[in-house]
Amino acid sequence: MDLELRSLRYFAAVAEELHFGRAARRLHMTQPPLSRAIRQLEADLGVALFERSPSGVALTPVGVWFYQDARALLDQADRLRAKAAAAAGAATLTVGMLSDGSDADASRLVKAFRERHPHVDVQVREADLADPTCGLRSGLVDVALTHGPFDETGISVRRLRTDPVGAVLRSDDPLADRKVLRLAELADRRWFRLPESADPLWRAFWNATTPQGPMREGPIVRTVQECLQAVLWNGTIGLAPRVGALPPGLTFVPLADAPPTTVVVAWAGSRDDPLVRSFVRVAAQTYGAGTGS
Amino acid sequence: MDLELRSLRYFAAVAEELHFGRAARRLHMTQPPLSRAIRQLEADLGVALFERSPSGVALTPVGVWFYQDARALLDQADRLRAKAAAAAGAATLTVGMLSDGSDADASRLVKAFRERHPHVDVQVREADLADPTCGLRSGLVDVALTHGPFDETGISVRRLRTDPVGAVLRSDDPLADRKVLRLAELADRRWFRLPESADPLWRAFWNATTPQGPMREGPIVRTVQECLQAVLWNGTIGLAPRVGALPPGLTFVPLADAPPTTVVVAWAGSRDDPLVRSFVRVAAQTYGAGTGS
DNA sequence: CACGCCCGATACCGCGCGGGTATCGTCCCT
DNA sequence: AGGGACGATACCCGCGCGGTATCGGGCGTG
Numbered sequence: 245m246d247l248e249l250r251s252l253r254y255f256a257a258v259a260e261e262l263h264f265g266r267a268a269r270r271l272h273m274t275q276p277p278l279s280r281a282i283r284q285l286e287a288d289l290g291v292a293l294f295e296r297s298p299s300g301v302a303l304t305p306v307g308v309w310f311y312q313d314a315r316a317l318l319d320q321a322d323r324l325r326a327k328a329a330a331a332a333g334a335a336t337l338t339v340g341m342l343s344d345g346s347d348a349d350a351s352r353l354v355k356a357f358r359e360r361h362p363h364v365d366v367q368v369r370e371a372d373l374a375d376p377t378c379g380l381r382s383g384l385v386d387v388a389l390t391h392g393p394f395d396e397t398g399i400s401v402r403r404l405r406t407d408p409v410g411a412v413l414r415s416d417d418p419l420a421d422r423k424v425l426r427l428a429e430l431a432d433r434r435w436f437r438l439p440e441s442a443d444p445l446w447r448a449f450w451n452a453t454t455p456q457g458p459m460r461e462g463p464i465v466r467t468v469q470e471c472l473q474a475v476l477w478n479g480t481i482g483l484a485p486r487v488g489a490l491p492p493g494l495t496f497v498p499l500a501d502a503p504p505t506t507v508v509v510a511w512a513g514s515r516d517d518p519l520v521r522s523f524v525r526v527a528a529q530t531y532g533a534g535t536g537s
Numbered sequence: 538m539d540l541e542l543r544s545l546r547y548f549a550a551v552a553e554e555l556h557f558g559r560a561a562r563r564l565h566m567t568q569p570p571l572s573r574a575i576r577q578l579e580a581d582l583g584v585a586l587f588e589r590s591p592s593g594v595a596l597t598p599v600g601v602w603f604y605q606d607a608r609a610l611l612d613q614a615d616r617l618r619a620k621a622a623a624a625a626g627a628a629t630l631t632v633g634m635l636s637d638g639s640d641a642d643a644s645r646l647v648k649a650f651r652e653r654h655p656h657v658d659v660q661v662r663e664a665d666l667a668d669p670t671c672g673l674r675s676g677l678v679d680v681a682l683t684h685g686p687f688d689e690t691g692i693s694v695r696r697l698r699t700d701p702v703g704a705v706l707r708s709d710d711p712l713a714d715r716k717v718l719r720l721a722e723l724a725d726r727r728w729f730r731l732p733e734s735a736d737p738l739w740r741a742f743w744n745a746t747t748p749q750g751p752m753r754e755g756p757i758v759r760t761v762q763e764c765l766q767a768v769l770w771n772g773t774i775g776l777a778p779r780v781g782a783l784p785p786g787l788t789f790v791p792l793a794d795a796p797p798t799t800v801v802v803a804w805a806g807s808r809d810d811p812l813v814r815s816f817v818r819v820a821a822q823t824y825g826a827g828t829g830s
Numbered sequence: 831c832a833c834g835c836c837c838g839a840t841a842c843c844g845c846g847c848g849g850g851t852a853t854c855g856t857c858c859c860t
Numbered sequence: 861a862g863g864g865a866c867g868a869t870a871c872c873c874g875c876g877c878g879g880t881a882t883c884g885g886g887c888g889t890g
Contacts, residue, residue, distance in 0.1 A: 245822075247618050248542050250848095264867060277849050279867060287814035289618065290625040290654045296867070298857040306624045313617045317610070324606050325540050325582065331599045332583035361583045521580035543877095557838060570878045572838060589838070591886045 249321055251285045252314040254278055255293065259311040262301045329363055336365040337519050340378025340385035343468075343485075349405065349507075350389055353530040357523055364519060373466055374442040380512055387523050391485060391505040394446045398513050402524055404531040405507040409453060410498040412475050412482035412490070420495040427453070427501050433481040434462035436474050453483055453502045507531070542614055544578045545607040547571055548586065552604040555594050622656050629658040630812050633671025633678035635761075642698065642800075643682055646823040650816055657812060666759055667735040673805050680816050684778060684798040687739045691806050695817055697824040698800040702746060703791040705768050705775035705783070713788040720746070720794050726774045727755035729767050746776055746795045800824070 257267040258278070268275040286293050293307035303311060343350055358366055369385055371378035378388040380399055391407070411430060413420045419429065438447050462480035465471040475482045476493060485505045490496055509527045511520045550560040551571070561568040579586050586600035596604060634643060651659055662678055664671035671681040673692055684700070704723060706713045712722065731740050755773035758764040768775045769786060778798045783789055802820040804813045 246543070246546075247614055250539070250541060253539075265865090273848095274850065275867075276851085276869080280869090281848080283814065283868090284818075286811040287818050289621040290628075290657060290812045290815045291621055292811050298866075301867085306621070310617070310621060313613075313620070317613055317617060320610055320613070321540055324603070324610060327606070328582040328584055328599070328603060335583075364583065518579040518585050519583045521576065522583045525577075525580050558836090566877095567879065568838070569840080569880085573840090574877085576839090591837075594838085 245288075247288070249318065251281060251288075252318055254281045255285055256311065256314055256318060258282060258294070258301070259303055259307065259314075262303075264301065329361055332361060332364060332519060335517075335519055336367060337387065337523065338367040338369055338385045339523065340369045340371045340380070340388040340390065342371045342373075342376055342378065342388070342390035343507075347507075349531055353389070353527050356530055357526045360526065361519070361522065370467070373468065373471065374439045376443055376446045377510060380510060383512070386515070386517065387509060387511045387520050389507070389509055389527070392508050393449055393506075394443045396510075399510050400513045401508045401510045402528060403506050403508050404527060406504050407485035407507055408498050408504050409483060409485055409502040410496050412472065412484050413495050413497060414475060414479070415493050415495045417495070420497065422497055424498050424500050427499060430481055434479065436462045436465045436471055436480050436482060439464055439466065449503075449505075450483060453499075540581070542611065544574060544581075545611055547574045548578055549604065549607055549611060551575060551587070551594070552596055552600065552607075555596075557594065622654050625654060625657060625812060628812055629660060630680065630816065631660040631662055631678045632816070633662050633664045633673070633681040633683065635664045635666075635669055635671065635681070635683035640800075642824055646682070646820050649823055650819045653819065654812070654815065663760070666761065666764065667732045669736055669739045670803060673803060676805070679810065680802060680804045680813050682800070682802055682820070685801050686742055686799075687736045689803075692803050693806045694801045694803045695821060696799050696801050697820060699797050700778035700800055701791050701797050702776060702778055702795040703789050705765065705777050706788050706790060707768060707772070708786050708788045710788070713790065715790055717791050717793050720792060723774055727772065729755045729758045729764055729773050729775060732757055732759065742796075742798075743776060746792075 254267075254271065257271050258264060261267040261270065264279055264282075265275050268278040271278065282294065289310075291306050292304050293310060295302040295304055339354070341350060354366060354368065358364075369378065371388070371390065376388075376390045376392075376394040377399060378385045378390060380388050392401070392403075411425060419425060438450060463474050463478060465474055471482050471484075472491060472494060474480045483499075483502070484496065485507075486496070486498070509524050511524065547560075547564065550564050551557060554560040554563065557572055557575075558568050561571040564571065575587065582603075584599050585597050586603060588595040588597055632647065647659060647661065651657075662671065664681070664683065669681075669683045669685075669687040670692060671678045671683060673681050685694070685696075704718060712718060731743060756767050756771060758767055764775050764777075765784060765787060767773045776792075776795070777789065778800070779789070779791070802817050804817065
């Protein structure tokens, strides 16, 4: 109804390409909605901007100067956004990550966020296994990309994804080539343990996932790396959400009867820093979006 | 996701009012979506624009210069639209109307269209009762606001509304104070007739609505005015869609068993004049919108 | 000090619009 | 005459925006 920058962006693309199909590709969309949008723009203005003939598309006289003005407007808008981004640039955003960094979605996320706020200094901080909040409460990080469940008092959380939980085995383990395992099959193994100081809900979650039966307790691990090394050197079993890349010599096998974890982005409930909100927003649409909390 | 003028319009309104409720009222919307939009804008930019304290809203330093730039951008956009409207201004749009001009929706429509395209010369032309297309095919009018049904070959149509059909009686008619009538009750009256030359479907529609039985044929009428006068002077009965205002001395009574008409906007199928499209678009949203054809 | 009001934030819902796929019509070029 | 290129049309679906209802906090007032 009212003039919007989107319409102008579309128009500019077509005006520059003089070809609806190519323009649509440049805009990362398909041709029909683009055609429709241009017609709507023309209807809105009450004037024809393009001369469509089967032998190509041409600008009408009105289209010519309209393009120049539109281009100027778009450039000005871009400068405005850049200026605002620069103003936010003084800030530093520290994001805590529980995952080992091999998560494809996570890297896409920080990449997307960095290119949206090029001037912001994004610090990524690997979290301690004992604290899934990555020190949110103490202010150590501004926002955490982590796994549930944990104590959420004073923390806002937005669910992003649900990951199946599986076992990390040495590749030469007799069970390592199985497609899927049940907990009972691993009942006689040694499992790593979380430190006593760990978040209660968090600890309870992983302990509940531990198979019943005569279980020999494995070493206490503090980081993801330690956990993986424990598997390699001690023959313990590691529990983990679905993992992207794993160091050589280790294999991930899904567990059929282990409750899944949820990947969440979390931030201190009191903070309403726009950068934090922006990060959450980008996260929500980088992942397949989820329902908030 | 991308910066849009709407966000800037919202921001500017709040920046000028320094009060979300008032700004929302100025924007013809309610406060919650406005608050949300502003927060999203801030998140998008990664910077706070307002200082919210319970004792009022204030601009942050960033917000101050952002407002100036945004204001400039919006003004430039407005000028662009005005310029485009002026370019279309050479054109004249002739609108044919079958209704007698007392239709509230119709006048709202041309009003809305005129203020969207202030430079366009809008000519309204009352149609002949014989031709519901108002001379669309002959190019007499560019677009017609009329009633169905009629021969639609070569004509594009968009349905806008459905109107009940009723009888127009003299106010001193014994039946004039009834809430609703059935056709049979009027079987012995004289009915006006359409000229032989009228559109066949159109003529058939009104004839079909005519009550069966020993019917005395009334005068042939060519315009709505003639039709109303015929009721006044000759005691004939007029058939009509729901009418807004009627001249004094006449009364409209709905007919329970007459098939309703549809109000449509119609234009020559070959024309793809942006102004015509614009008119249709405005019509569709002025009325309660309908499904196209 | 409690109660009530003002105002922005949040929760949740419904619908229109923007984007998708499938298909058509038309012109051009063999 | 046939096929390919390209814009237009038809139809469908999911998301975003705007709506209503409600919350929460801060201040004024009796």
